[in-house]
Amino acid sequence: MSCKINSLSPPFPCKLCTKKSKFRRRRRSTIFFSFSSEKQENTISTSIEPSTTESYTVSFKTEKGCKLEISRYPDFEYDAEGGIGTGVGAKVTENSTESDLPVSFDLETLYIPPLTSSTTKFLGLPLPPFLKIDIVPQAFQGSINQESGKVDLEFKARFIFSAGSLYKAAPLLVKTVLTSEESKGIVKSGRGKRLDKEGKCRLVGVATVDPIDDFLMNSFLGLPTECLADLKAVISISSSS
Structure with a gap:
C-alpha cells in the first residue's frame, strides 16, 4: 500500500x-x-514531491505623523521619518492558494529614529533637549497579504530612557503585533490602515509594559501599564527569484 x-x-x-x-x-x-x-x-x-519557493525583497520605511501613547499621559507626537529596514519573504507557490507572504527583517538594517527634541512633541512642545528615548529592535517579522493589504508584524524592542549623562534607565521591553487591523488592550486601542497601491499603511499595536528594576521609572510611568504605537509606514515588495 x-x-x-x-x-x-x-x-x-x-x-x-x-x-x-x-x-x-x-x-x-x-x-x-x-x-x-x-x-x-x-x-x-x-x-x-519537490515544491517551488518564490523569494521576495521587502523594504520598510516609517514616515511623519506617528504617535505614541503610554500610561495616563497625553499622546507623544512622533516624526519617525527616516526609519528604514530591509527584509526577505518566501512563499511556496506550488499547489498553494495562500496569499500571505511570510517576511522577516534584518535587524542590522532596521533603524527606528529615537524620541528626541527634534522628532517628538509633548503637549505641542518639543521634548527637553536632554531627554532621549532610544528604540533598539529585537525582532521584526510576520506576514503581509499582498491581495488584501493586511499586515501583521511581530515587533519587539527595548526602549531606553536617558537624561544626558546624568541618568539612564534600565531598558523597557515592549512586545506587540503591529497590525493594519484593530489592536485592542484593556485600556488602549487603535485601528490601522491596510496597504494601498503605493504601499502606504498605518500600523498600530498595543503592548503591556512590565515594571523594571528602577523605582523612578516605575513610579513615573505607573508600571505596569499599556502603551500604543501608531506608525505611518511604506512597505515595498519586489520579487527576487
Missing part, C-alpha cells in the same frame, strides 16, 4: 537574516515507514 503526501512548507525562521536568503527547490526524498508482527511484515513508502 502506498500514499503520496505533499510536504508542508516550514515556518519562516524566527532568526532574522543578515544576508539575502537564497531559496531553492527542495530535493525529492523518500521516507520509509515499517512495522512488523509475528505473522507479517509490511513496508509503506511515502514520496515527498
